[in-house]
Amino acid sequence: MDDPPLNNNLVDISPSRHSHDDSKHRYELKIAHHSLIFSSAHFLINHAKCGRLHGHNYSVSVLIEGPITEQDMVIDFMKIKKLIREVCAKLDHKILVPHHSPFLEILITEKSIKLKSHRKLYIFPKEDCMILEIEAVTSELLASYIWKQLASKLTQKQFSVLIEETPGAVAKFGVI
Ligand SMILES: [Zn+2]
Numbered sequence: 001m002d003d004p005p006l007n008n009n010l011v012d013i014s015p016s017r018h019s020h021d022d023s024k025h026r027y028e029l030k031i032a033h034h035s036l037i038f039s040s041a042h043f044l045i046n047h048a049k050c051g052r053l054h055g056h057n058y059s060v061s062v063l064i065e066g067p068i069t070e071q072d073m074v075i076d077f078m079k080i081k082k083l084i085r086e087v088c089a090k091l092d093h094k095i096l097v098p099h100h101s102p103f104l105e106i107l108i109t110e111k112s113i114k115l116k117s118h119r120k121l122y123i124f125p126k127e128d129c130m131i132l133e134i135e136a137v138t139s140e141l142l143a144s145y146i147w148k149q150l151a152s153k154l155t156q157k158q159f160s161v162l163i164e165e166t167p168g169a170v171a172k173f174g175v176i
Contacts, residue, residue, distance in 0.1 A: 024067070025067060025068070026065055026066065026067060027065065027066065027067070027068055027074050028063060028064070028065045028074075028176065029063070029064050029065075029074050029075065029077070030061060030062070030063055031061060031062040031063075031064065031077060031080050031081060031084065032059075032061035032062075033061075033081060034059075035081075035085060036059060036060045036061065036081065036084050036085065036088060037057060037058060037059045037060070037088060037092075038057075038058050038060070038088040038089070038091040038092040038093075039055060039056070039057050039058070039092060039093060040055060040056065040058065040091050040092065040093070040094050040095070040096050040130075041053055041054065041055040041094070041095045041096065042054070042055070042056070042095070042096045042137035043137075044136060044137065044138065045101060045103040045104065045117050045136070046103065053095075053122070056165050056166065058091075058139075058142070058163055058164065058165055059163075059164045060084055060087075060088060060146060060161065060162070060163055060164075061161075061162045061164075062080060062084060062150070062159055062160065062161055062162070063159060063160045063162070063174070063176050064080065064156060064158065064159035064160075064176075065158045065159065065176045066156050066158055074156070075154070075156060080150075080154075083150055083153055083154070084146075084150065087146050087149045087150065090130060091130055094128060094129060094130035095124050095128055095129045095130070096129075096130055096132055096137045096142075097113060097115065097124075097129050097130065097131045097132065097137075098132060098134050098135055098136050098137050098141075099131050099132060099133050099134070100133060100134060100135045101135055101136060102135065103117050103118070104116065104117055105117075108126065108131075109126070110126070111125065111126050111127075112124065112125060112126055113125075113126050113129050113131075132145055133145070138171070139163045139164075139165045139169070139170075139171035140171040140173065142163050142171070143161045143162065143163045143171045143172060143173035143174075144161075144173040146161045146163070146173075147159075147160070147161040147173050147174050157175065158175055158176055159174050159175065159176065160172050160173060160174025160175060160176050161173055161174055
C-alpha cells in the first residue's frame with residue numbers, strides 16, 4: 001500500500017529528515033554572556049605584585065564542539081549557561097584558596113582558615129573562602145578547575161573554558 005500523502009501543514013519530524021547525514025558535521029558554539037562572571041580575591045605566592053591579596057572580576061566563556069543532535073543543536077545554550085552560572089556562583093565573592101599549593105601550610109578549623117607561607121600569615125573566616133583542589137589560583141588553573149566542574153555534568157567533553165582575568169588577558173583550558 002502506498003504511503004498517504006503528507007499534509008503540507010505538518011512538519012516531518014522523523015530522524016531521517018536531513019537530506020545529508022548531519023551527525024558527520026562538526027559545529028562549534030561559543031557561550032559568552034555578561035552574566036557569566038565572578039568577583040574573587042586571590043594571591044600568588046612568590047609573585048612580586050600579585051603576592052598581595054587582591055581581586056579580579058573574572059569572566060568565563062566556553063567553546064563547545066560536536067555534531068548536532070536530533071534537536072539540531074550541539075547543546076542547548078540555556079543548559080550550558082545555567083551550568084556555568086552555577087560554577088561562577090560558588091566562586092563569587094570568595095577568597096580563593098589553592099589547597100595543593102606546595103608553598104602554603106593550610107589549617108582549617110570549624111570557622112577559620114589559616115594560610116601560612118614563608119613570609120605571610122592569613123586568617124580568614126571559613127565561610128568567606130572557597131577551597132580549590134589546585135596548586136595556585138592562576139587563570140590557567142582556574143580555567144582547568146571550571147572545565148572539570150562542567151565536564152562532570154556534561155556528556156560532551158569536546159570543549160574549552162576561557163577565563164578573562166583582566167581585559168585582554170585570557171587563559172584557555174580544554175580540547176578545542
Ligand atoms: Zn590577580
